[in-house]
Amino acid sequence: xxxxxxxxxxxxxxxxxxxxxxxxxxxxxxxxxxxxxxxxxxxxxxxxxxxxxxxxxxxxxxxxxxxxxxxxxxxxxxxxxxxxxxxxxxxxxxxxxxxxxxxxxxxxxxxxxxxxxxxxxxxxxxxxxxxxxxxxxxxxxxxxxxxxxxxxxxxxxxxxxxxxxxxxxxxxxxxxxxxxxxxxxxxxxxxxxxxxxxxxxxxxxxxxxxxxxxxxxxxxxxxxxxxxxxxxxxxxxxxxxxxxxxxxxxxxxxxxxxxxxxxxxxxxxxxxxxxxxxxxxxxxxxxxxxxxxxxxxxxxxxxxxxxxxxxxxxxxxxxxxxxxxxxxxxxxxxxxxxxxxxxxxxxxxxxxxxxxxxxxxxxxxxxxxxxxxxxxxxxxxxxxxxxxxxxxxxxxxxxxxxxxxxxxxxxxxxxxxxxxxxxxxxxxxxxxxxxxxxxxxxxxxxxxxxxxxxxxxxxxxxxx
Numbered sequence: 220x221x222x223x224x225x226x227x228x229x230x231x232x233x234x235x236x237x238x239x240x241x242x243x244x245x246x247x248x249x250x251x252x253x254x255x256x257x258x259x260x261x262x263x264x265x266x267x268x269x270x271x272x273x274x275x276x277x278x279x280x281x282x283x284x285x286x287x288x289x290x291x292x293x294x295x296x297x298x299x300x301x302x303x304x305x306x307x308x309x310x311x312x313x314x315x316x317x318x319x320x321x322x323x324x325x326x327x328x329x330x331x332x333x334x335x336x337x338x339x340x341x342x343x344x345x346x347x348x349x350x351x352x353x354x355x356x357x358x359x360x361x362x363x364x365x366x367x368x369x370x371x372x373x374x375x376x377x378x379x380x381x382x383x384x385x386x387x388x389x390x391x392x393x394x395x396x397x398x399x400x401x402x403x404x405x406x407x408x409x410x411x412x413x414x415x416x417x418x419x420x421x422x423x424x425x426x427x428x429x430x431x432x433x434x435x436x437x438x439x440x441x442x443x444x445x446x447x448x449x450x451x452x453x454x455x456x457x458x459x460x461x462x463x464x465x466x467x468x469x470x471x472x473x474x475x476x477x478x479x480x481x482x483x484x485x486x487x488x489x490x491x492x493x494x495x496x497x498x499x500x501x502x503x504x505x506x507x508x509x510x511x512x513x514x515x516x517x518x519x520x521x522x523x524x525x526x527x528x529x530x531x532x533x534x535x536x537x538x539x540x541x542x543x544x545x546x547x548x549x550x551x552x553x554x555x556x557x558x559x560x561x562x563x564x565x566x567x568x569x570x571x572x573x574x575x576x577x578x579x580x581x582x583x584x585x586x587x588x589x590x591x592x593x594x595x596x597x598x599x600x601x602x603x604x605x606x607x608x609x610x611x612x613x614x615x616x617x618x619x620x621x622x623x624x625x626x627x628x629x630x631x632x633x634x635x636x637x638x639x640x641x642x643x644x645x646x647x648x649x650x651x652x653x654x655x656x657x658x659x660x661x662x663x664x665x666x667x668x669x670x671x672x673x674x675x676x677x678x679x680x681x682x683x
Contacts, residue, residue: 246600246664256672258662265440268419271412272447273299276306278457280508281357281464283366283492284499288462291504301651303446304584304619309507310453311580312568316510317350317456319570320371324350327378328385342386343395349388351457352398356490356508358391359464364493366466372511373484380477382470392465403460416444429673432666435594435608436658442590449583486514512568516627562630564644565622572626581623588615591654599657600664608657611650618647 250257277295282288299306324345352358353374359366377383388394423433423441433441473481487509489497497503571577591612599605622628622643631637 245667246598247667247670248663248665250670256670258670261434261436261669262662264419264422265434265436268415268440269300269443271408271415272443273303275408275412276447276451276454278355278454278459280355280490281461282490282503283464285462287501287504290501292460294504299447301648301655303443303450304587307446307450307453308567308580308584308623310450312510312571313351313354313457313508314453315568315571316371316512317347317354320350320354320375320511321345321347323375324378324385327375343388345385345388346395347456348395348398348458349393351454352393352461354508355457355461357458357461357464358393359466359492360469361466362491362493365491366464367485367488367491367493369467370484370486370511370514372486372514373481376481376484377470382473382477391467398458401461401463402458403462404458420444425673431671431673432597432668433593434658434665434669435597435599435661438594438597439591439654439658441593442587445590446587484514486511510566510568512570513563513566516566516569564628564630564641565625566627567623569626581620584619584623585616588612588619588650591615597661598666599661604657604660607653611653611657615647615650615654618643618650622647 248258252259273296277292277299279288279292279295282291295306328342328345350371353369353371356368358369358374360369378385383391389397392398419440423437426433469478469481488495489503489506489509491498567577571580589612591608595609597605597608599608621639625636625640628640628644630641
């Protein structure tokens, strides 16, 4: 082990506290690189690891506008930095939706069926890659005003109705080779990110083996790695950085009734490309990609309200046709009212939320805050900052647990429930801002041992 020469560095004298043995009477500020491990190399290692992890794992949805695509990816990058747990859970929900879509389509299609034009050639099966491609809004259909998103449930419905056949999937731009050609997944970038992460983790392990402490920034960077790895597992089959969607024509054989049913299956119209105000606004880059289960939940609520209306009007002398008209009116009114008044902050997948895996998912969501407790006894410039770090770590864990307790969080007044459900993400965001600020503020006065090195991890090896 070798130690750094501190004679050329700034020192900060702090009172030694009797409440903890980890505080030193003298802390060090900026450390130059000529002594081995310095402040600049520490910053470069952590920030490079963070950037490569978060940027490589991002798999944005497809936007019609290239400018919207860039800013949406930038927003995803910021979301991943601030709340990697949310991105991991979002990846889990999309993965679960794609698995359900594949299951539904596999029941409608048989991979053993042979292409009639090529008797010796089998039609490829529907895979997770196809499901992800459709789920990321990459498949659209033409309309007189532009094009609309073809949602996963709409594609399944077209197959169920016999309006399209899976053997013709290549005509819809769903050939595996076509999707892979459009995907910008770079194997070199993945290898570079993997090498940097492995080297960073190895450095941290070796420092622990040699009894050397980690900087708060290093501890926080370590916390990102397992969450990013899990997210990447869920998005392993998802195409990356597709810039242009596949636009198709709906089957000409569709009747007007079928077209009406098909349009009603649309999960959302916010992502369509028809020039409407809520479609061209830059606020759309912040929207989470709508999921099919959200549409199913709305339909269920509308069906229940329509049924209640039918029951209440069953004693009246009106005809059955008038009852149906009233039900349809309720359906439309409910949908219009919901679209105007209900702003959904978060909505977890009901199947996942009600499964036995959800408690484990909640613990996983708390893990990022829990990993910050590794720095419980680290040296901070002041005792106030030390306790602020500890409190922020617990607040991030508790607020995340409370937030994930609610299946659906809506921006609508419902008394105490609204206060609790909406204050939990606000507290989480505040705690994350505190911890992210503290890891950089702590560099002004660090424990000298932070910059001690050992022979194997000299800086020139890191550059390799």
